Amino acid sequence: MADNHALAPLVERLGARAQLSADDQRTLLALPYQERLVGPGGYVVEEGELIMGWHIQLSGVAHRHRISADGLRHIVGMHGPGDFLNLPITPPATSEDFVQALTRVRVAIVQTEAILALSQERLSILRAICGEIAADISIYRAWISNVGRREARARIAYLLCELVMRSHPGGGADGCSITLPMSQVDIADATGITTVHVNRTLRAMQMQGLIRRHRRNIHIPDWRALTRIAEFRPLPWTSRKVDDRAMP
Amino acid sequence: MADNHALAPLVERLGARAQLSADDQRTLLALPYQERLVGPGGYVVEEGELIMGWHIQLSGVAHRHRISADGLRHIVGMHGPGDFLNLPITPPATSEDFVQALTRVRVAIVQTEAILALSQERLSILRAICGEIAADISIYRAWISNVGRREARARIAYLLCELVMRSHPGGGADGCSITLPMSQVDIADATGITTVHVNRTLRAMQMQGLIRRHRRNIHIPDWRALTRIAEFRPLPWTSRKVDDRAMP
DNA sequence: CGGGTCGTTGACTCTCATCAACCCTCGTGG
DNA sequence: CCACGAGGGTTGATGAGAGTCAACGACCCG
Numbered sequence: 001m002a003d004n005h006a007l008a009p010l011v012e013r014l015g016a017r018a019q020l021s022a023d024d025q026r027t028l029l030a031l032p033y034q035e036r037l038v039g040p041g042g043y044v045v046e047e048g049e050l051i052m053g054w055h056i057q058l059s060g061v062a063h064r065h066r067i068s069a070d071g072l073r074h075i076v077g078m079h080g081p082g083d084f085l086n087l088p089i090t091p092p093a094t095s096e097d098f099v100q101a102l103t104r105v106r107v108a109i110v111q112t113e114a115i116l117a118l119s120q121e122r123l124s125i126l127r128a129i130c131g132e133i134a135a136d137i138s139i140y141r142a143w144i145s146n147v148g149r150r151e152a153r154a155r156i157a158y159l160l161c162e163l164v165m166r167s168h169p170g171g172g173a174d175g176c177s178i179t180l181p182m183s184q185v186d187i188a189d190a191t192g193i194t195t196v197h198v199n200r201t202l203r204a205m206q207m208q209g210l211i212r213r214h215r216r217n218i219h220i221p222d223w224r225a226l227t228r229i230a231e232f233r234p235l236p237w238t239s240r241k242v243d244d245r246a247m248p
Numbered sequence: 249m250a251d252n253h254a255l256a257p258l259v260e261r262l263g264a265r266a267q268l269s270a271d272d273q274r275t276l277l278a279l280p281y282q283e284r285l286v287g288p289g290g291y292v293v294e295e296g297e298l299i300m301g302w303h304i305q306l307s308g309v310a311h312r313h314r315i316s317a318d319g320l321r322h323i324v325g326m327h328g329p330g331d332f333l334n335l336p337i338t339p340p341a342t343s344e345d346f347v348q349a350l351t352r353v354r355v356a357i358v359q360t361e362a363i364l365a366l367s368q369e370r371l372s373i374l375r376a377i378c379g380e381i382a383a384d385i386s387i388y389r390a391w392i393s394n395v396g397r398r399e400a401r402a403r404i405a406y407l408l409c410e411l412v413m414r415s416h417p418g419g420g421a422d423g424c425s426i427t428l429p430m431s432q433v434d435i436a437d438a439t440g441i442t443t444v445h446v447n448r449t450l451r452a453m454q455m456q457g458l459i460r461r462h463r464r465n466i467h468i469p470d471w472r473a474l475t476r477i478a479e480f481r482p483l484p485w486t487s488r489k490v491d492d493r494a495m496p
Numbered sequence: 497c498g499g500g501t502c503g504t505t506g507a508c509t510c511t512c513a514t515c516a517a518c519c520c521t522c523g524t525g526g
Numbered sequence: 527c528c529a530c531g532a533g534g535g536t537t538g539a540t541g542a543g544a545g546t547c548a549a550c551g552a553c554c555c556g
Binding site for chain 2: 066068074077119121126130131148192
């Protein structure tokens with residue numbers, strides 16, 4: 001139902017973990033929203049920007065980063081369809097980081113008051129939103145653990161696992177492939193290692209048979225082996241369905 | 249008002265960022281709750297545990313960690329009075345990490361349904377909770393950035409800044425001091441470096457005049473210098489008041 | 497054809513991990 | 527009273543993983 005509705009990714013995401021009645025789904029899809037389109041390299045959100053409205057990513061891939069005093073970029077998260085780019089909070093709250101599009105990205109902006117009102121009316125929707133935020137938080141903690149103390153290969157493997165989960169509805173499997181939405185520079189900034197070392201590590205992973213590469217296409221012959229190296233926990237990702245069809 | 253009520257830390261935290269009427273505050277304080285007391289070293293939450301109720305830390309200091317396959321401990325966050333140890337979500341959701349007490353810790357457990365119902369009744373409370381969760385998320389992202397790509401001194405400086413903010417209601421200032429609630433082993437696991445290197449780095453920071461140490465007492469002669477090294481952003485911490493009085 | 501971004505590789509350096517030993521303090525118990 | 531052990535802290539020697547610097551190649555697009 002309503003698969004071609006713009007807000008479908010939101011409903012799918014909320015429905016993945018919690019029970020939403022047909023009525024809940026209709027109500028969500030009926031939320032008034034504005035749509036924004038951002039091209040590759042464009043900023044979806046900028047640091048310091050006032051948070052006006054609840055941003056839900058509809059399609060495409062983006063990353064979230066901060067710039068340190070010495071100009072280094074730290075990527076602190078990846079975003080895909082259905083992701084909440086902020087919480088429904090009211091100004092004068094401002095964004096602490098940049099969200100930058102890697103591909104073409106569509107975003108829906110819902111009035112904060114509208115989603116808060118809806119949460120008050122419908123317990124099931126409030127519950128679903130809480131569940132989704134909890135999963136997001138768990139993923140952020142996984143990133144802390146990932147970049148904190150682990151060797152380069154494990155960090156990159158983890159990032160690959162996350163990208164696989166984001167682009168394959170059913171999760172990873174032997175023989176699956178992804179097209180990296182990001183350059184090796186981006187991978188470096190997301191894993192806290194240098195581009196030179198990313199390059200060498202990818203090569204080493206290929207030598208070890210963990211991945212096969214052709215340009216930005218990554219083939220994963222043994223999904224279990226990759227997750228073991230990455231110490232990837234699928235829990236927060238389970239039943240997260242992603243719908244990334246081409247734009248209308 | 250109600251300063252000596254057990255749930256006062258919750259009201260203070262929620263009131264720090266949002267406007268809560270006297271009536272809101274009374275309603276929050278009237279929430280039914282169970283209290284749990286955990287001694288130093290005890291687990292407040294264990295990995296895999298079913299999340300039953302909304303956990304709010306009332307006093308003490310705790311840390312949140314994960315154990316990797318090779319047995320290494322990764323500390324992914326610190327917790328103090330007023331912190332939400334989980335979101336109000338319903339089973340079968342389980343905890344992804346351990347929360348372990350460093351000092352004696354008191355926790356209030358509120359029925360998930362009770363706080364959800366209250367959020368539905370009172371927009372101001374829902375707003376306040378969203379604001380607090382958003383600040384927590386920002387802090388997690390800061391951790392990702394902290395442990396990702398920075399030298400040992402900066403990582404430790406950041407952790408010290410956070411501990412200062414947690415124990416000084418008004419924020420840090422020249423000449424302030426803290427008593428570390430954690431050993432150097434804990435600092436190592438929270439910053440992703442080894443204990444040996446933590447020790448050497450603390451010594452170096454002392455040589456440079458960034459800190460003075462006596463056992464676990466840390467004196468900070470120049471707060472601005474420390475935050476500059478740490479690239480510490482006070483924003484998510486602003487007006488976060490902490491009340492860590494002795495237990496009744 | 498030229499310029500830009502991205503990817504690749506080599507040589508050298510350095511931070512930090514590893515391994516190992518030793519100290520201190522404190523609580524316990526003979 | 528002292529022996530003992532455990533946890534935490536300190537220090538040195540050595541090595542490995544990753545950073546830095548530099549150059550070059552591949553590809554895309556105007």
